[in-house]
Amino acid sequence: MDGSAIKRALSMMNERGSGEGAGYVAYGAYPEYEDCYALHVFFDNIHETKRTLEAMLEQWGHIVHDERIRTYDQPNLRTVHIPWRYFFKPYAGLMAHSTSPEDDIVSQIVMKINTAHTGALIYSSGKNVGVFKAAGWPEEVADFYRIEDYEGYIWLAHNRYPTNTPGWWGGAHPFNLLDWSVVHNGEITSYGTNRRYIESYGYICTMFTDTEVVAYLMDHLVRKQNLDADLAVRALAPPFWDDIDRMPEKEQDLNRALRLAYGPAMMNGPFAIVVANHEMMVGFTDRIKLRPLVVGEHGDRLYISSEEAAIRAMDPNVERISMPPAGKPIIGRVAR
């Protein structure tokens, strides 16, 4: 499907934003380059930093194609960055000791560029996926990129009411690292713990906002720790000890071990989060559901939103609407 429906859905929820940040991510956006990492970069200007970034990319791999991301001026959207995209193939041999060398090379480049603060920010780095975001109202951002020109089989979108970093393009959601993208409503009160945990594994939080840590946690738990996505989500929003104590023994063992091993990854505070990768989309809330989350189903389509109105805007004939209990992950896998 193209991006017009999700643009419509997002604009139903303008109440939830302040016109200072919105964004979209489409899985399946670049079928012609599906073997390449699609790197989306915000350049402050293209004279200084572009060459540094390209030198680094050439050092670690090969740029198959690059171009300026097409944008269309909007009256109220001030263009502060130049969005660029690279289709990039890393040389796996350069990181021989790793079990996922290509991913490691790309994530290392992302961390290096984003911490150097040289006027370049890589905000999207997965294969066949693209993030489109800016500071503005949802419709403006959509029109700025002509989001309806992109096709995707999983879409996430977000409308922001910033408190931490107003107006900064990098601060708009979705956040992405490699295959993972995240949109998030809420505030993570455990951020300090989560950040210190994830940074001890070489991730570096650079976006001055708590959401990016979710993308890193998912990447770490799934790619590095080999957990299935449902278990990874359970590590992030685990059952209460009282509930675990009442489970049958085997289940107790598993859940207790998950909390013991991944306690520092557990997220606290009010949140509703949707994460996605190329094969699934997972929505979940904090353990006492301090943020809303509504689920809609229609055939093999799954919708997850903060509001039912947004789902109905996309699909007036939606078959089933439900509200999942706190902490319970809603997992939609891509049908093959």
Add this chain to the structure above:
Amino acid sequence: MTIGSLPLRYKISIDRERCMECERCIDNCSYGVFRREGDRILVDSRKCTACHRCIAMCPRDAITLEECPCDYRSHPLWTRQAREAIYNQANSGKIILSGMGNAQDYPVIFDRLVLDACQVTNPSIDPLREPMEVRTYIGKKPSRIEVMRKENGDVELATTVAPNLQAETPIMIGHMSYGAISLNAQLSMARAVAETGTFMGTGEGGLHSRLYPYQEHMIVQVASGRFGVDIDYLERGSAIEIKIGQGAKPGIGGHLPGEKVCMDVSCTRMIPLGSDAISPAPHHDIYSIEDLAQLVRSLKEATEWKKPVFVKIAAVHNAAAIAAGIARSSADAIVIDGFRGGTGAAPRVFRDHVGIPIEAAVASVDAKLRSQGIRNEVSLIASGGIRESADVAKAIALGADAVYIGTAALVAMGCRVCGSCYRNLCPWGIATQEERLVQRLDPEVASHQVANLIKAWTLELAELMGAAGINSIESLRGNRDRLRGYMLDESLMSVLDVKQVGA
């Protein structure tokens, strides 16, 4: 020329109008301050230690105590303490002993850290209405989890998880041995930890048979003197702690004066009656880190790998590197004892001048273990100068899993922090083996007081967490973003990795 007598430290006065000559003060003062002559109660203030027993027991509120009623000529450098230590040593030629924790006027870092609370952007959580988890597991955590997917889709755990202690609160009671304190004091605390679902240490004095009913809540200690250690002792404990050092006196051993070694203490410690119990400064089978790893493993072998083994060190300059070494052994938890930790008896010069504060030690140990990616695999227990629930919250936010309290538990039983524990005359029946004094401490009553303290602090901790929008203790642990430094200097804030207020 003699030095003569020093000015009084405390002056006791009795209000004659109020006194009814009941003699309770005479009975209660174990130091012999009071006596009766004719129809008057007379006072020898020089013997007073400010233990407040008389004041607490006088039915007429007739007794007042004044500290330092006659001072020296004031001088910023030559303080009273400095001068008196010299008089004392000029007379004795000896090391000065003292009790309780560091008495030097160092700034307390805890008091310069403030906690956070939620406003608007996220709701605070009300612990009376929502679940609030303070349960803490102490022990080795798996570095990763392997699972098996069964055919029916069920998932089962494939990783074996090492035994952990399950504490219902992150507040535990540290090691105070039978010998240093009375059996009634130990019994009171043992009942309290059993009631509140937490744990206490036995100290290095063995485990008295009357504590057996509470052994599931006791952590047995193996110190350099090996007092009271045999296989039965190791097997009774829920965990075993190797004591390398103690915050009140890093680098030196322990000394239990012979007066405190009564029949029962001698049996429990397995040493002769009335003999001084002196534990050597180092463990003579541990001269390096690999020796420690070996002892950890030996203790585990002896107890069939069923019990967590802790290693306790004093907070010294290099604590972070030492802790990283310990974390690489099979040890399950590291206890860091800060320089404010209490003690029955320590040389004053050590108590006041050796070691570093627990706040800085926890922060640097936590940071070091994180930088090596092994922080979550061992538990970190902070001790030494925890006075209230806010200190607990701050220690956890700096990176501790749990805390040991010591002095606070004694204070809950009546201790007035008079610092004369090594004299075997504790009028509160705590730091003494004198039967008539020990009788004063009723375990029935004192255990409730200690349990109340643990419960009250746990409730306050839950409230603090709720206000910060956190409903599980894991999310407070190492969450230094929720702390701010107030009037701390920049270099210390960088060690603690906290921002200043307003930032």
